[in-house]
Amino acid sequence: MIKVEHLTKQYGSHTAIDDVSFQVQKGEVLGLLGPNGAGKTTTMRILSGFFPATRGTALLAGFDVFDQPLEVKRRVGYLPENPPLYGELTVDTYLRFVATIKGVGRGRLQSCLGKAKERCSLEEEGERLIKHLSKGYRQRVGLAQALIHEPEILILDEPTSGLDPRQIIEVRELIRNLAGDHTVILSTHILPEVSRTCERIVIINNGRIVAVDTPEKLTAQLSGGQWIQLEVQGRAEELPALLEAIPQVKSVSVEQVETNHHSVSVETQGVEDIRNLIARKVIDAGMDLFQLSAQSMTLEDVFVELTTEEKEVGEEVSA
């Protein structure tokens, strides 16, 4: 549905994005993740047709953004970082205006308006002036204007910024519901957002793509294992040797909490879950198992690792 190849944008000598390529399948939700200033907004502005790239091509819904901008714009809904609202219009007037310039016919106008308002929970706000709305409602109106012409592709630049936690959950829910019918690209610098809403993530830093994958795989690939925490009771002297006999175990450390009570951390390698093997070993050794929990390396760790040691990890990922 979206095919981006070697996209580069330069402002004078400053390179905002450099050789960015990725693809998005129909109905997929792709997350563009990166620190502020990484080039997310630039990428989205190019895709939405706001300005062209210095080099490279972008195909949306089968049309080239540069050669057939009007065809692309008809099929794309775009929510910029700051929702583009006219304070002195009412929500209804504003949405009608957007629908018209996005090419919604007179006959479909009312139903499109109703649907967009319903999806963004704006049914009660139709007659209110946009300038009197709270930040959360403005963001919803912004979302509604992106949705109003039922575009095949949605480009959302930080759709949850400025919302309170409950609204954030609602918007994520909304985006998940949109997937399938719509292809969605969203950008964010908030990690839980991508792991909860996106099927695939593009991590971008300093204008370059440093990783592309599903949230789960990205985490697994980079951590390459798990941390398993155990709490056991009994004599723990032989425990490290016993556990290290399991091939996936990388290291074991034992710490005495109380007499006879130990806290054990086990580092494993590979994606395989070996909690069951560990539990069996502990029981077989005649000890009591109080707690056993696994911790994957979180996306947060991956992100920090990728965006701080960009080069190293970049090589690791491509290798």
Next chain:
Amino acid sequence: MRNYWAIVQKELHTLFVSPIAYVVLAAFFLVTGFYFFFYLSGVLDYLMQQALQAQQFGGNPPPFDAPGMVMQGFFGILSFVLLLLLPMVTMGSFAEEKKLGTIELLLTSPVTHLQLILGKFSALVVFLSVMLIPTILNTVLLFYFSEPAPPLAPMLLGYLGAFLLGGALLAFGLFFSSLTENQIVSVVVTFCVFMILWVIDFAAGTASTLPNETLRYLSVLKHYEDFTRGVLDSQHLVFYFSMIFLGLFLTSVSLDSIRWRK
């Protein structure tokens, strides 16, 4: 076409909810109304004197085109007030869209630059009509009370000239507004340029050397004067239409520059 109308409607809406619109309209009616009254009473005083003199020395007062005099004075002040006030009408057109970020909405919608610019320009022309049309009342009064009725042509052509002058000023105001996201910068630049266009008129003087002729041709007001005298010359029409075209064309280039700016 629907895009165009949608933009005209939206522009009219934003123009007429802004307090600036009403301040401009009030100032315009106040100043033009006052000057109309001022010219009219001046001409009437003069006529009274003439009549008195004629009574003292016998004979008839010389024929005098009173309505023509009043209207010429009125159209002169009209052009000056337009130069002063129109920058305030155009200052927000694009500057405000850039500041609010709504320019992103407009430029990522399937709307061509032509539709966008013509839409905004048309709304501005509607505003200009709201300024000019009520002043026709003055003219109607002149017609109603004059004996014999004055010729119609100078009045109609005067208004045509006012619309063309206003249109050219609006087109350039639109362009200056598209250069910045700051309304103040927009209004100051527009105002300064209009002032230069006004001063050109004096600089040109009456000499008939080539530079003076050129300056005179470039003066937006010189072309307007002929209209108020009741002269319809195609060179003036060409001048104003090319000014409007140039202003709108430059606006389009300025919008395009977002695409190629480094």
